[in-house]
Amino acid sequence: MCIFIENHTVTIKLRIKHCDICQKDFDTLFRIQYKLPKKWVFVCEDCLLKVKKDNPLYRYGGTWKR
Numbered sequence: 132m133c134i135f136i137e138n139h140t141v142t143i144k145l146r147i148k149h150c151d152i153c154q155k156d157f158d159t160l161f162r163i164q165y166k167l168p169k170k171w172v173f174v175c176e177d178c179l180l181k182v183k184k185d186n187p188l189y190r191y192g193g194t195w196k197r
Contacts, residue, residue, distance in 0.1 A: 146197055147197075148160050148173055148195060148197075149173075150173065150174050150175040150178055151172040151173055151174055152172075152174050152175075152178040152182070153175060153177070153178055155175065157175045157176075158196065158197045159175075159176070159194060159195070159196050159197070160173040160174060160175060160194070160195045161173065161174055161175075161176065161179045161191065161192075161193075161194055161195070162191075162192035162193045162194070162195060163179060163182070163183070163189065163190060163191055163192060164188065164189070164190040164192065165182040165183065165186055165188055165189050165190075166182075166188055167188065169188070169190075171192055173195060
């Protein structure tokens with residue numbers, strides 16, 4: 132995205148991430164592992180709560196905020 136301000140061009144980097152489970156866009160996502168093979172994925176809070184319950188493979192790896 133580019134914005135023009137008084138003969139200057141400003142480029143804004145848009146950071147967009149989607150939940151790897153429900154594919155929706157969120158402002159906050161959680162980096163987790165929850166199944167084999169152990170792969171890091173970003174998930175929303177609703178999906179996080181579903182996959183972490185009683186899951187011995189669940190591992191938290193941080194929070195991403197837009």
